[in-house]
Amino acid sequence: MIPNLNNLPIYDTVGVNERVDRFRKRSIKKSSKVEGLKLALSMIDLTTLEGKDTPGKVQQLCYKAMHPHDSLKNIPTVAAICVYPTYVGIAKKALEGSDIQVASVATAFPSGQSNLEVKLSDTKFAVDQGADEIDMVISRGEFLAGNYQFIYDEIAQIKEACGKAHLKVILETGELDTLDNVRKASEIAMYAGADFIKTSTGKIQPAATMQVTYVMLDAIKDFYLKTGKIIGMKPAGGISTSKIALQYLVMLNEILGHQWMSKKYFRFGASSLANDILMQLVKIETGFYQSSNYYSKD
Amino acid sequence: MTKIIDKDSFKATWNYEEAPESTDHIHIKQQYELYIDGQFTKPTKGKYFDTINPANNKKIARVAEATEDDIDKAVEAARKAFNSWSKLSGKERGKYIFRIARLIQERAREFAVIESLDGGKPIRESRDIDIPLAANHFFYYAGWADKLEYAFPNRKAKPLGVAGQIIPWNFPLLMAAWKLAPALATGNTVVLKPAETTPLTALKLAEIIHESGIPKGVVNIVTGAGETGAAIVNHPDIDKIAFTGSTGVGKYIRKATAGTKKKLTLELGGKGANIIFEDAAIDQAVEGIVNAIFFNQGHVCCAGSRLFVQESVEKVVVQKLKDRMESLILGDPLDKNTDIGAINSKKQLKTIENYIKIGINEGGEIYQPNCTLPKSGNWCAPTLFLNVSQSHRIVQEEIFGPVLAIQTFRTIDEVIEKANNTPFGLSAGVWTDKGSKIFHLTQKLNAGVIWANTFNKFDATSPFGGYKESGFGREGGLHGLKPYVKFE
Numbered sequence: 017m018i019p020n021l022n023n024l025p026i027y028d029t030v031g032v033n034e035r036v037d038r039f040r041k042r043s044i045k046k047s048s049k050v051e052g053l054k055l056a057l058s059m060i061d062l063t064t065l066e067g068k069d070t071p072g073k074v075q076q077l078c079y080k081a082m083h084p085h086d087s088l089k090n091i092p093t094v095a096a097i098c099v100y101p102t103y104v105g106i107a108k109k110a111l112e113g114s115d116i117q118v119a120s121v122a123t124a125f126p127s128g129q130s131n132l133e134v135k136l137s138d139t140k141f142a143v144d145q146g147a148d149e150i151d152m153v154i155s156r157g158e159f160l161a162g163n164y165q166f167i168y169d170e171i172a173q174i175k176e177a178c179g180k181a182h183l184k185v186i187l188e189t190g191e192l193d194t195l196d197n198v199r200k201a202s203e204i205a206m207y208a209g210a211d212f213i214k215t216s217t218g219k220i221q222p223a224a225t226m227q228v229t230y231v232m233l234d235a236i237k238d239f240y241l242k243t244g245k246i247i248g249m250k251p252a253g254g255i256s257t258s259k260i261a262l263q264y265l266v267m268l269n270e271i272l273g274h275q276w277m278s279k280k281y282f283r284f285g286a287s288s289l290a291n292d293i294l295m296q297l298v299k300i301e302t303g304f305y306q307s308s309n310y311y312s313k314d
Numbered sequence: 315m316t317k318i319i320d321k322d323s324f325k326a327t328w329n330y331e332e333a334p335e336s337t338d339h340i341h342i343k344q345q346y347e348l349y350i351d352g353q354f355t356k357p358t359k360g361k362y363f364d365t366i367n368p369a370n371n372k373k374i375a376r377v378a379e380a381t382e383d384d385i386d387k388a389v390e391a392a393r394k395a396f397n398s399w400s401k402l403s404g405k406e407r408g409k410y411i412f413r414i415a416r417l418i419q420e421r422a423r424e425f426a427v428i429e430s431l432d433g434g435k436p437i438r439e440s441r442d443i444d445i446p447l448a449a450n451h452f453f454y455y456a457g458w459a460d461k462l463e464y465a466f467p468n469r470k471a472k473p474l475g476v477a478g479q480i481i482p483w484n485f486p487l488l489m490a491a492w493k494l495a496p497a498l499a500t501g502n503t504v505v506l507k508p509a510e511t512t513p514l515t516a517l518k519l520a521e522i523i524h525e526s527g528i529p530k531g532v533v534n535i536v537t538g539a540g541e542t543g544a545a546i547v548n549h550p551d552i553d554k555i556a557f558t559g560s561t562g563v564g565k566y567i568r569k570a571t572a573g574t575k576k577k578l579t580l581e582l583g584g585k586g587a588n589i590i591f592e593d594a595a596i597d598q599a600v601e602g603i604v605n606a607i608f609f610n611q612g613h614v615c616c617a618g619s620r621l622f623v624q625e626s627v628e629k630v631v632v633q634k635l636k637d638r639m640e641s642l643i644l645g646d647p648l649d650k651n652t653d654i655g656a657i658n659s660k661k662q663l664k665t666i667e668n669y670i671k672i673g674i675n676e677g678g679e680i681y682q683p684n685c686t687l688p689k690s691g692n693w694c695a696p697t698l699f700l701n702v703s704q705s706h707r708i709v710q711e712e713i714f715g716p717v718l719a720i721q722t723f724r725t726i727d728e729v730i731e732k733a734n735n736t737p738f739g740l741s742a743g744v745w746t747d748k749g750s751k752i753f754h755l756t757q758k759l760n761a762g763v764i765w766a767n768t769f770n771k772f773d774a775t776s777p778f779g780g781y782k783e784s785g786f787g788r789e790g791g792l793h794g795l796k797p798y799v800k801f802e
Contacts, residue, residue, distance in 0.1 A: 031598025
């Protein structure tokens with residue numbers, strides 16, 4: 017049932033900015049840095065969501081996911097590949113034998129401007145193609161108009177259509193205007209059956225910010241306290257450097273703690289982040305920054 | 315439906331490795347002299363005392379102890395310098411003050427490290443708050459130096475003469491800036507005494523002031539403890555005393571200066587009320603509580619050491635506060651990840667520990683997070699006291715440490731009465747989403763500074779000072795000029 021949205025915590029932007037600054041000021045060095053970088057790498061949903069995507073590009077990306085940088089020993093693979101439904105089958109085949117998940121965006125991504133029937137069939141198509149995870153978008157127009165029940169029902173039905181696939185609900189926080197709205201949308205998504213809540217499609221600016229992620233982590237914490245159920249978090253878009261990724265992990269570490277510090281419950285939706293992490297890891301091992309040409313751009 | 319969740323549910327297990335700020339770049343002498351009449355001078359009696367790093371109780375340097383003869387010399391130098399300094403144009407005075415501000419900025423990193431070494435505060439605070447604010451203060455008052463006729467329209471403001479300034483150990487460089495900048499901008503000359511536990515940044519400041527080329531004798535910096543301070547307070551040729559420190563010493567100074575020509579400003583203790591209403595943004599309020607009481611280990615005169623939480627949100631606020639305290643990192647002040655540093659001195663640690671004992675004996679319910687205190691040095695875990703009331707000593711008296719007394723309230727009138735029911739009146743905080751409530755409370759609370767939806771924010775342009783036993787006179791802003799001038 018749709019939760020009571022009248023008694024939700026409210027957020028003060030100035031205060032949230034200050035809190036986020038404290039996370040940013042943590043200084044992550046030496047072995048804790050290596051640990052953080054490897055963890056971040058393992059949490060990446062390596063993403064390509066372009067109209068000009070080709071089967072070849074998706075296959076390359078899958079290879080990159082399994083072999084991020086073979087000259088580096090003891091590094092993890094990424095968590096998943098994130099593609100449009102039409103490429104799920106190709107990705108699934110390319111990743112055969114690995115434990116890398118295939119995530120597919122669905123529900124008229126990125127705008128969500130279609131009817132439920134289309135969204136459901138979009139979702140079912142992706143699931144039939146073998147998607148392990150579905151990244152759906154909410155109907156921001158309905159949300160902003162105050163039709164919360166609509167949002168709840170839509171998510172619940174998509175969840176049903178997902179079957180065994182995990183459901184990530186994209187709130188598209190860049191269009192929600194206020195932190196209080198982000199909290200409200202998080203609440204609806206979690207109660208409607210989301211396994212993950214996700215900030216952005218990456219197609220709208222601003223995409224993920226530490227501030228909205230903070231609010232969503234806070235919502236996840238309260239949901240856990242109320243229900244005992246762990247919901248995952250995925251900031252996506254704009255997280256392109258190791259430094260920013262580590263700041264997100266610091267925040268995750270200090271708000272939600274150990275249970276969430278794995279790819280099971282935290283993902284980065286990113287494309288260029290992986291290479292930056294690899295570059296840092298190589299720098300730590302060798303003492304030198306290599307040119308970006310040493311890292312495959314897939 | 316509320317499930318019982320294991321208290322380790324949200325435990326942070328990714329531990330950050332040590333990230334200490336380097337000390338390679340700082341220059342500390344083994345021995346420091348008095349800065350009198352533009353020269354570093356040996357003390358007449360040849361006495362020195364050690365300044366200690368409170369994080370390990372090791373000696374950092376030897377510092378001269380000024381006695382009456384030295385104060386005489388300093389006042390004499392200041393008096394001599396006053397003749398020409400007070401006649402210098404505001405524009406010229408301003409140039410020197412600007413120069414001091416810029417030199418502080420240039421050497422900010424060195425100042426920050428020394429401040430943390432000598433005083434025990436986390437480098438995050440000295441780097442991001444103390445030192446930049448100190449530079450800002452000089453910049454701000456440098457701007458006023460040639461605009462005094464606009465500060466006091468239709469009145470001719472004249473400097474007072476020689477100012478004796480005594481500052482505390484909690485914000486050593488910042489307090490020196492608060493005292494020196496307005497005094498110099500208005501054309502006074504100064505004899506300044508830093509606290510005996512934290513003299514190093516003031517002595518570094520003396521080096522910068524020397525470098526700035528300011529005429530000799532305009533600024534004199536003398537070190538020592540209470541007796542040195544008394545010699546300044548009782549010196550017959552001083553025109554103005556500005557003191558920041560404890561209410562006890564403030565009372566002594568007021569008595570000592572009664573019946574003299576000396577002008578006086580006092581910035582003394584406090585027991586700030588931090589008031590959380592049920593309609594506040596609770597998470598940010600919790601962060602505000604942390605900033606209010608654990609900032610600088612609670613060694614803050616305007617600390618929000620009395621927390622008032624509206625009944626309906628007490629449970630959630632206290633739980634969130636406890637959770638937040640778990641993630642505070644206590645340890646080496648020079649580590650960039652440290653949230654809570656060392657207690658400034660053994661003496662202060664004893665005072666705080668004694669109050670914690672009193673709190674327990676009075677029946678308060680104590681809470682401290684799991685944190686291991688380092689073996690050597692002076693440390694105190696952040697501490698809460700629940701189930702206390704207005705009649706508890708830990709609610710009434712200033713502890714000057716990381717100890718918070720928590721009470722609840724039901725109505726606005728009740729919380730106003732309780733908040734004002736204290737001999738102090740320095741600071742207060744109000745947390746609510748409702749603007750009208752903020753205005754209502756700011757009119758009713760007897761405190762010199764009231765923060766709304768934030769706490770412990772300082773700015774050179776904003777006046778700071780107290781009511782009642784928290785002192786009188788304002789520092790900062792336009793108001794901060796007034797205690798250093800007389801009108802023709």
